[in-house]
Every structure is written in structure tokens, then in C-alpha cells.
Amino acid sequence: EREKTLAMVKPDGVLGNYTDEIKRVILESGFNIFKEKISQLDEEQTATFYAEHSSKSFFSSLIKYMTSGPVLVMVLEKENAVADWRALIGPTDARKAKNTHPHSIRAMCGLDSEKNCVHGSDSLQSAQREISFFFNEMSSDEEVTTH
Numbered sequence: 428e429r430e431k432t433l434a435m436v437k438p439d440g441v442l443g444n445y446t447d448e449i450k451r452v453i454l455e456s457g458f459n460i461f462k463e464k465i466s467q468l469d470e471e472q473t474a475t476f477y478a479e480h481s482s483k484s485f486f487s488s489l490i491k492y493m494t495s496g497p498v499l500v501m502v503l504e505k506e507n508a509v510a511d512w513r514a515l516i517g518p519t520d521a522r523k524a525k526n527t528h529p530h531s532i533r534a535m536c537g538l539d540s541e542k543n544c545v546h547g548s549d550s551l552q553s554a555q556r557e558i559s560f561f562f563n564e565m566s567s568d569e570e571v572t573t574h
């Protein structure tokens with residue numbers, strides 16, 4: 428069954444100029460980029476997006492990181508999109524990704540367990556929440572429909 432998932436290139440990925448390379452890998456892996464836009468998150472939006480991590484020790488650092496520059500958010504579409512995108516990006520800790528998943532996107536452009544370059548929804552339910560977070564609620568951003 429065709430699914431949609433939310434993919435995001437985080438500020439380190441955008442500032443490090445990895446966007447084109449990541450989009451190339453996405454298309455080569457059979458995903459359709461259904462929607463995409465550049466967004467600059469503020470602290471409140473980031474706290475809402477990552478609400479499930481609000482009690483974690485790294486939460487304030489995560490907010491600082493995610494608001495440090497623009498992100499590229501995309502709705503990816505394909506069969507089994509949620510799990511396949513998670514597999515393509517690799518483990519959360521980019522240092523681990525470099526060892527165990529050398530062909531993953533996080534191995535290519537991530538730095539550590541925080542600055543891991545990309546995001547992917549962890550379930551179909553998260554995907555629906557995250558897609559509407561960026562593409563319904565934040566409608567003041569300029570939106571581009573690719574396909």
C-alpha cells in the first residue's frame with residue numbers, strides 16, 4: 428500500500444549543502460517527493476514537534492539545534508514509505524551509522540546522536556501528525572507542490 432511519510436533535512440544538513448545529494452538518493456530509492464518546503468522553526472514549534480522528548484536531558488539542546496537554521500521538509504510517497512525511509516536514513520546516532528550502516532544518509536552527512544542531519548517519522552500515525560504539522564498548521568510558509 429502506498430504511504431506518505433515526513434522527511435526533514437535538519438539545519439546541519441541544509442547548511443552543509445547536503446540537500447541536493449539527499450534528494451538524489453530519495454528519488455533513486457523510488458520515493459516520489461509529493462510536497463516540499465523550506466521552513467525556519469521557532470522554539471515553540473520545535474517544542475511542539477518534539478513534545479514526546481520534552482522530559483529528556485537533551486531537549487533544550489535539541490531546540491537550540493533545530494532552530495539554528497532552515498530545514499527542508501518533504502512529504503515522501505511510495506509503498507512502505509515510513510519503514511523504508513527510516514531504513515534509508517540509518518540509526519539515530521550518526522557515529523554508529525558510519526560503522527554499522529555506511530551507506531545510510533546519516534552516515535553520509537550526520538555528526539553524532541544529536542546532529543544527525545535528517546528526520547523520518549517513526550510510524551504511520553507519527554507521519555500523519557508530522558505531515559499535518561508542517562503542511563496544514565504552518566500554512567504561512569511558502570509551499571511547493573512537486574507532484
Ligand code: CMP
Pocket residue numbers: 480485489519540541542543545546547
Ligand atoms: P530524531 O530521532 O529525528 O528525533 C529526536 C531527535 O533528538 C534526534 O533525531 C536527535 O536529533 C535528538 N537526539 C536523540 N537522542 C539524542 C541524544 N542522546 N543526545 C542528543 N540529541 C539526541
